[in-house]
Amino acid sequence: MLKWLISWSLIGLLLGCAPEPQPSQLDAIKERGLLRVGTLLGPTSYYLDAEGEAGIEYVLAKQFAEELGVEVEMVSRYNVKNLLNLLESGEVDLLAAGLNRTAQREQRFQFGPPYFEISQRVVFKQGARDRPRSLEELDAELVVVEDSSHHDWLLQIAEDYPELKWRATDDHDANELLRQVVEGDIAYTIADSNTLDVQRRYYPDLSVAFTVRDDVDIAWLLNQQVDASLYAEVITFFGNLRHSGQLSQLLDQHFGHVANFNYVDTSLFIDAVQTVLPKYRDIFEKHAGALDWRLLAAISYQESLWNPRAISPTGVRGMMMLTLPTAKAMGVASRLNPEQSIQGGARYFERMLQRIPARIPEPDRIWFALAAYNIGYGHLEDARILTQQQGGDADRWIDVRKRLPLLRQKQFYRQTRFGFARGDEPVRYVGNIRRYYDTLVWLDNRGRIPAKPMEITVPEGSGDGVN
Secondary structure: OHHHHHHHHHHHHHHHHOOOOOOOHHHHHHHHOEEEEEEEEEOOOEEEEOOEEEOHHHHHHHHHHHHHOOEEEEEEEOOHHHHHHHHHOOOOOEEOOOOEOOHHHHHHEEEOOOOEEEEEEEEEEOOOOOOOOOHHHOOOOEEEEOOOHHHHHHHHHHHHOOOOOEEEEOOOOHHHHHHHHHHOOOOEEEEEHHHHHHHOOOOOOEEEEEEEEEEEEEOOEEEOOOOOHHHHHHHHHHHHHHHHOHHHHHHHHHHOOOOOOOHHHHHHHHHHHHHOHHHHHHHHHHHOOOOOHHHHHHHHHHHHOOOOOOEOOOOOEOOOOEOHHHHHHOOOOOOOOHHHHHHHHHHHHHHHHHHOOOOOOOOHHHHHHHHHHHHOHHHHHHHHHHHHHOOOOOOOHHHHHHHHHHHHOHHHHOOOOOOOOOOHHHHHHHHHHHHHHHHHHHHHHOOOOOOOOOOOOOOOOOOOOOO
């Protein structure tokens, strides 16, 4: 009996000394009420604009935190190495930074599900040298960001390319290396396709030499040394986003309009920003009203290339290329008067915007209004009805955009109220304006739209250029 009492006493003593179970990572996040997310500063992940925090990774992280019932704190860095160290040390809960899945990183971290695919390309400055077609043809040093996936890949292939000259730097990020290529400070770098697509809108001389890797997954990173509670939530979150179609919509909002690059068009636009836009900026600002003046300017460039005397074969005229009935309805006496045309175009666009259902959030509401401005509200409604009939979401631009070209086909347009329309045109129209607008915002935020028109010197013997 005594031995039995002693045994139970010892067991009780041991149980009393046992440490209390630690809360899971997810419980700890909910208890603190804050999800700490590490990210890279840059246009393809996270940045600050006039309205505050922005970028695809911020939008995703914010929504994930809301579903967990907590706030989000974005911990930004310029350096990939520092960012990875933050995750390993537990200073952040996960990384949402547009990072690639690599074998080296998989040894240290847990990857979430891939939500985007990119390719990786060797980049050089157009006109500075002949285009190389392979690593063997690189005639100068290749520079990449230290601890980036490009660095990991070069380490893997180093033995196979002993003659290749390359180095990794932690002094510059990927965007800065692209700028150094344009400025002639370095000859080559490797860039992710989404980063390159964005930067070429501002630096059209960036040119692709060749692709080194295709179908590279982008995913969030989590700490391998903790439990899987947060990881399970990440899996569920992206599964729901993909199933609902929201992931495709978000990716389209951030990257859908930048992939189609035209060197001549982009170069001409950058020149026009320097030489023509300053003449009319005050007018755009004056008549923009509740609109962003840069959006109004982007519409005008798409319409007329900022030519106040532009005339089309169909009879539309002026800076905003108004039809005669539209001009009269908007109170425009002379379509060739720049200020009257801009004022009338702004009024007409606002009218289109007001007709778009208020339940449709921006930026999709803007894209719908632009399509209506181009093709007419009736044809836009026809496309939205077709979208609904085919099981798409009539309130999402990404879905309606796919159906607009169907208005050219008899089997579809004969079912509609307003009939045939060149529905592919508003798709291009909206895409172009999105690119022009994003470029204007980027240039304006950096003070790169001059107050007075700059003179562009045309080299002798260059001809007329564009007729």
